[in-house]
Structures are given as C-alpha cells and as structure tokens.
Amino acid sequence: MKILVPVKRVVDFNVKIRVKPDGSGVDLQNVKMSMNPFDEIAVEEALRLKEAGKAEEVVVVSIGPAKAEETLRTALAMGADRAILVETDDAVEPLAIAKILKGIVEAESPGLVILGKQAIDDDSNQTGQMLAALLGWGQGTFASKVELADGQVAVTREIDGGLQTVSVRLPAVITTDLRLNEPRYASLPNIMKAKKKPLEKTTPADFGVAIAARLRILKTEEPVRRIAGVKVGSVAELVDKLKTEAGVL
Amino acid sequence: MYVTETHEQVRDMARQFADEVIRPVAVDLDRDERFPGEIFEQMGDLGLFGIGVPEALGGPGFDTLAYALVMEELSRGYASVADQCGLVELISTLLVRHGTAEQQAQWLKPVMSAKTKVAYCLTEAEAGSDLSGLRTTADRDGAGWKLNGGKIWIHNAPVADIGFVLARTDKNAGHRGMSIFIVDLNAKGVERGPKEHKMGQRASQVGALNFSDVMLPPEALLGEEGRGFHMMMSVLDKGRVGIGSLAVGIGQAGLEAALDYAQQRKQFNAKIADFQGVQWLLADMAKDIEAARLLVQSAAVKIDRGENATKACSMAKCFAGDMAVARTADAVQIFGGSGYIRGFEVERLYRDAKITQIYEGTNQIQRMIIARELVKHGARG
Numbered sequence: 001m002k003i004l005v006p007v008k009r010v011v012d013f014n015v016k017i018r019v020k021p022d023g024s025g026v027d028l029q030n031v032k033m034s035m036n037p038f039d040e041i042a043v044e045e046a047l048r049l050k051e052a053g054k055a056e057e058v059v060v061v062s063i064g065p066a067k068a069e070e071t072l073r074t075a076l077a078m079g080a081d082r083a084i085l086v087e088t089d090d091a092v093e094p095l096a097i098a099k100i101l102k103g104i105v106e107a108e109s110p111g112l113v114i115l116g117k118q119a120i121d122d123d124s125n126q127t128g129q130m131l132a133a134l135l136g137w138g139q140g141t142f143a144s145k146v147e148l149a150d151g152q153v154a155v156t157r158e159i160d161g162g163l164q165t166v167s168v169r170l171p172a173v174i175t176t177d178l179r180l181n182e183p184r185y186a187s188l189p190n191i192m193k194a195k196k197k198p199l200e201k202t203t204p205a206d207f208g209v210a211i212a213a214r215l216r217i218l219k220t221e222e223p224v225r226r227i228a229g230v231k232v233g234s235v236a237e238l239v240d241k242l243k244t245e246a247g248v249l
Numbered sequence: 250m251y252v253t254e255t256h257e258q259v260r261d262m263a264r265q266f267a268d269e270v271i272r273p274v275a276v277d278l279d280r281d282e283r284f285p286g287e288i289f290e291q292m293g294d295l296g297l298f299g300i301g302v303p304e305a306l307g308g309p310g311f312d313t314l315a316y317a318l319v320m321e322e323l324s325r326g327y328a329s330v331a332d333q334c335g336l337v338e339l340i341s342t343l344l345v346r347h348g349t350a351e352q353q354a355q356w357l358k359p360v361m362s363a364k365t366k367v368a369y370c371l372t373e374a375e376a377g378s379d380l381s382g383l384r385t386t387a388d389r390d391g392a393g394w395k396l397n398g399g400k401i402w403i404h405n406a407p408v409a410d411i412g413f414v415l416a417r418t419d420k421n422a423g424h425r426g427m428s429i430f431i432v433d434l435n436a437k438g439v440e441r442g443p444k445e446h447k448m449g450q451r452a453s454q455v456g457a458l459n460f461s462d463v464m465l466p467p468e469a470l471l472g473e474e475g476r477g478f479h480m481m482m483s484v485l486d487k488g489r490v491g492i493g494s495l496a497v498g499i500g501q502a503g504l505e506a507a508l509d510y511a512q513q514r515k516q517f518n519a520k521i522a523d524f525q526g527v528q529w530l531l532a533d534m535a536k537d538i539e540a541a542r543l544l545v546q547s548a549a550v551k552i553d554r555g556e557n558a559t560k561a562c563s564m565a566k567c568f569a570g571d572m573a574v575a576r577t578a579d580a581v582q583i584f585g586g587s588g589y590i591r592g593f594e595v596e597r598l599y600r601d602a603k604i605t606q607i608y609e610g611t612n613q614i615q616r617m618i619i620a621r622e623l624v625k626h627g628a629r630g
Contacts, residue, residue, distance in 0.1 A: 034261075070254055077258060185266055188296030188309035191258050 001111035001170075002057045003046040005080065006101055007039040009064050009071040010121040023219050026121070035071045038116025040078075041176040044183040045146060046114050047079045054148045055112070057081045061104055063097055065089050069199065076194035077186035083199040088211060096204070096211040098130035103207030105135060110171065112153070117142050117175040128175035138168035141175040251314055251550045259315050263322035266295065271326030272502075278327060278452035279597050282444070284408055285452060286363070289333055293363035297323070297334055299341035301487075306345060306357055313487055313549040317494040321542070324498025325505075328601040329452035331498060335491035336404055340367045340413055342484045343429070347472030352431065356411070368409035368434070370400045370458060371481060378614050380415070380478065381423065387416040387430060387465065394418070394470070396432065396463040406456035407444045409434050414460075415477050427477040430469045438463035449600030486548075486558050488609050489566035493545040496566075496573035496605040500538040503573075503580035503598045507531060511583055521583070530583055534576045541569035560622035560630075567615035570605035577602045 011017060011026065012034040018027045035043075046058045060075040062068040063086040072083035086100055105113060118125035132139035140146075140155025144163065147154040157164045158177045186194075204211050232238045243249045252260070270288060278285055292298055300316045302308020316338060324331035341360060344353055359365035375382035385398025396416060403412070412432045419426030432439070442457030472480055508531060511522035521527045544565040551558035580595040581588035588595045606612045622630065 070258075073254070074258060185262050185295055186258065187294065188259060188262075188300060188311060188315075189304070190296075191255060191262070192304065192309050192311065195255060 001055045002059060002108060003049060003055045004101075004105060004108060004110040004113045005039070005042050005046045005058060005060045005075070006097075006113070006115050006127070007043065007060055007062050007071055007075050008036045008116070008119045008121075009033050009062060009068040010036045010119050013037055013120060019220050019222050023221065025217065025220050033067070033071075035074050036116050036119045036121075038118060038120070038176055038178070040116075040183040041178070041180050042114040042116050042174075043075050043078050043080060044181045045143075045174075045176060046112075047184075048181065049112075049146075049148060050079075059084065059108060059110065061086065061101070063088065063092055063100055063204070072199060073194050074186065076197045076199070077191040078184060079190060080197075082197055085199060085201045086204060086207070087201055088204050090211055091213065092204070092211050093213060093215060094124045094126035095130055095214065096209055097127050098134055099209045100204055100207045101127070101131050102134045103209065105131075112148075112170065112172060112174060113137075114174045114176060117177055128173050132173040135171075135173070137172050139173040139175075140166050140168050142177040143174050144177050144179045146174060146180065251546055252318070256315055256318055259311065260318040260322060262295070263297065263319045264325070266292075266297075267322050267326030267330075271323065271330050275327035275330075276592055276594070276597065278329065279601075280451075280591070282446065282451045282454075284454050285330065288330060289363040292330075292334065293361060296361075298337040298363055299357065299361035300334075300338060302341050302345055302357060302361065306353055308341070308345075308357070308361065313490055313552040314546060316487070317490050317545050317549040320491050320494035321498040321501065321545075324495040325502045326498075327452070328495055328499055328605075329450045331495045332404065332450060332453050335488065335495065336369055337361065337363075337367065338491060339369055339484050339488050342487060343413060343471065343480060346483065347429075347476075347480050349468075351468065352471065356431070365411060366405055366409045368403050368405040368412040368458070370403050370406075370412045370414040370432075372400060372402050374399070374401055378611060380427075383415065383417055383427060385414065385416040385460065386420070387418050387428060389418075390464065392467045394430065394465040396430065396438075396460045396465055399457060399459045401442075401457045402445070402455055403458055404453055404455055406458050407441055407454040412458065413471065414458075415481055418474055418477075422475060424478040425475050428474050429471040429477040429480055430465050431471055432460070432463065432465065432469065434458070436463055447604075449597070449603055485610065486552055486562040489562040489615075490545055490549045490552065492605055492609040493541065493548070493562075493565040493569035496569035496602065497538060497542045497545060499573045499598050499602045499605070500534065500541065500569075500576045503577040503595055504531070504534045504538055506594050506598070507534065507580040507583040510587075527583055530579045534579050537572045537576055541565070541572045544568055557626075560619055560626075563610070563615040563618040563622075566605075566609060567612045567619070570602075570612055573602035573605050574599075 012032040015031055020027045049055045050058050058080045060080045061084040062072050069085055115128040142158045143155045144158045145156035151170050152167050154167050296309040299308045300311045304310040320331050323334055387394040387396050412434050414430050414432045417426055418428040438461045440459040445455045511527050514521045548561035548565040551561045577599040581599050584595050587593050
C-alpha cells in the first residue's frame, strides 16, 4: 500500500506573528517558515505504518511556492520516499487544494491519505474533509490513534466529549491531532540522502484545477493585548472582587 | 553567506534537539557533573557524531561548515554536550584520514554511535602548548609496542573505552619521533586518575591516565610510525572551528537569556531594556557574536575549499573564545545579582566560556600562530 501525505509550508510556530501595516495580511518578509506541525505528525504516522510493514511507500506532496520544496525535503529527510511539488505563487484555498489532491490521488492510487487536521496559519480545518467528500472515501478526523488491519482502519478521534473510535474501510482519509505521535528528528545521514530522493514538479493547471479565490479577506488585525492580572491577598478579597468588580458571583 | 538549504536543515534539527533535549537538563548536568550518556546515544542515532565521516564509510558525509553549525547549536544547549561532539569529530577525522581499512571498520561505527567512548590523549604534565616535552613512550616489543607514561586533563579519561594516545617511538627524532596509538583503556597497566572538578563545562569528565608497560598489538598504531605529531596537528584546524563554534553557541545562549530578562525586569517603572546602558551591552553582545560566527563560518569554508585555513581557524577560535568570555560577563551584568546565583543559566555560561580561551590551543598560542602566518604569507595572505 502507498500512503500519500500532503504537507504545507507555514510560518514557524515559534515566530511572533506580525500583521502588515495595511492590515492586508500577515507579514511574511524574513520570517522563518517550517512544515505545519500537524503535517509533521502525519508524516511520522505514515513512516511508522511503513516501518511496521503495513505500507510500502510514503509519498509527500505540497501545493505552494517554489520554496515549499524545502518543506518537502524536510519530509524526505524524515524518511518519506519521494515528493511531488505542485507549484503556485497564488494563495490556494482548501477546496482548490482538495481538488488538486484528488487529481494526485487518482494518479497515485494510495490506500491512505494522512493530513494534518489543520494548518496553523489559516486554521481552516477543511482540506481533509473536502478531499474525502470529493473522493467519496471514508474519513477519520482528529486522530489520536490509528490501527490498520484487514482493509480497515480504526481511528480514535479526539472529540469534545472525549474519545470516539470509528472504523473506516480503505481507501480512506485520516487527519491527525496533536497527540497521535511525536515526530522524529531528521538524522544527518537522512538529510543527506533526502537530497537525492526524487522530487517531481507540477502545476495546478496539470490537474485542471482553477485556483481562483472564493473568499475575500476584509481585514487582518492583531488580537487585543491581554492586560496583566491582579494579585489578591486572600480568598475573601478574591470573592469580594468577583462579586463587586467582575460581577460574576 | 555560505549556508545552503541543506545546511539550514541540519542547523534546524540540531537547534530543535538542543532546545528540547539538551537545554532543559543543562542546569542539572552542571550541578551533578554527570556524563549524559543517554543524550549521547540519541545523538549517535541522529548522526551528530562523526559529521564529516564520508557516506562510503557509514557517516553522513557533511562538510566542516555543517559541523560548525551543529557545534554552535549544541553548545547553545550546553557546551559540555557540544564538546563531546567535537571530540568524536576529531577522532573520527583521524580515523578517516589515517586509519587502515581494518581500523575504520573496527572503530568508526561504535565511536559514531557513542557505544564506544573515546579520549584524545595529548597533554602531559610537561607537554601542553609545547609538545616537545612529551615523555610518554612506546618502545618496540616483539611485533607490537610497550606503552609507558602519563597524560593529564584528558577529556573522557574517567569513562573512555579507547584512547588515541600520542607517544614517542623515537627519542632522537623530535616531532618526527612521535606516533599515535589506539589504546584499550581497560587493558592491564592502564590506571585512571580521579575525576577533576572543574570551574565550567562540568558535565565533561576530565582526568589523568597512567600507562605502565601497557602491551599494544601491531594494529594499535594509527597511520605511519613517526607521523603522530603531524597527524594530530592536521586535525587542529577543524578542532579550532569546532571550539570557535562552541564559543559562539555559549555567547548566543547568553544573549537570548539576557534579552529576555532585560525585557521583563523592571526598575524605576521601566523595563531595563529601555535604559541605554543596558541597550549598549545587548548591542555589543549581538554584534560580537555575529562577528565571531562569521569568522568561524569563513574559516570552515576555507577548510572545505581545501585552502590554507591555519590563520583563519586561529583567528576564529581566538576571537570567539575571547568574545564568549567578555559577552557572557555582560549577560551576568544584565541579570545583576540573579546572574551571580547558581542555577541561573548566565552564571553557568560565564563559567563554561572561560575554557574556550584555554583548550584547543590557548588564545596566546593562537595569536602566535596568526602572527607567524602573517610574517610568512604577508598581510593579505
């Protein structure tokens, strides 16, 4: 079985985000970019399935600018076998991403597509679900555990009320939650080997997908600054303040 | 300037590893003077030992620049951990350049995986910066040799499995009468001195080794007999890039800690980072760290291009070591009283920095080398 893992290049999670002065979006000039952390978890899960003998090949794909090749190299250095870059400088929305991925799935016929549940830049949390719908496949989203056996995959999902386990027939789409695994470090020998692994370049047009925007961003703003809290001297004072100042009691 | 995308990947991995695995335990390792074997095993799995060993010999096959980047990041986590990486790099470089196929097959893999712990045994009571005072001898005995003498201040001496020992094989041949032997440190006749208690880099285990009639088989000789001094010297350029990077990493950790603190600590109703006196300290730290970093990287690139890198490596090591001591002192200054207390990172960094002016050739020796190279090759040479 082949596993397809889409990965996205996003602002590194350690970076303090700045909004552009004109409010048109986030300033990406001279900002460190990395693989979306949920996608790292997806790559790790695919690699573990391969190492457990349940998959033969892990293919990573990224849709984005030429620089997204770095993100793919990172996935290859973790251990993925080959990569596909769908190159575009335009902002691509989840539905268009899902349509391009559908084209790649039809060409590659993987048994599983594992995606991050969302990207930490726009937090859409849509691509995996849309892809499953377009393909007509089952989906197990927000996975904290994945067990593969007999053409089925049991996905334990992190939902509001606790944990839910669904059984999905293969081929299927899985999206990863934070606790599914801890991604490995790319070792130096694997970083070196990744340079020689195959990386194929295509464009959205190759999949006949129009990526015109359906959404318009009206304004991007910094969140309101949190003001420092107050220290209270005693429980009595706390209760008093909750009553008189906060008005919650 | 010279850093490629692949170098960035290597640096990012080392940085993440240092942040997640090394830095959180540095304060404990320093306090307990503990050898962090579990961290070294992980580093072995990640290919962080023997970075320059070619792929054909089972290594990652990276250049000196990649090694410099890794050393800086590991040292930003904790200098003692980086110093182990530097030690293994020197040993593996010696094996790659001078070892026989059998020696490479026997030692590279266990050394790179940190399963076999190594020591690099040069210094003696009467032989430090000036190796002409070397007294350890290896005399022919049948097909092999018999080793006698003593070494001091040897990194890893209390824990090492094998030592790369410089000894005289011809008493009348000066520097051409020294050879390197790969010595089993658990063999009969090897005695380990007590562990030294040091000012800084306290997780590095340092001590003395004594050899009395230690029998060495013929295959213990590394490379050619009589070429030991030159072999040791041939890896010093790379060693100096390593220690220069280590010093930069200490400085960088100090800047990060001081900048954080200066933006939190309030006096006279203002963050101390708003006071010009503190701003100038921070600015001097940042510019000197960057200058040292670029000197080190430029020296590394000279090695990788096969150019004469002796002066560049000495300048980088000397400048970076002096920088690390001066700028971690500034970091302590910014922390004020807190910076003088055990358990605060900058207090440790200041102690850890000092040895970078001493080991891998003192900074006085570095200045001698720089001046000698100037006289030999001219001001632009």
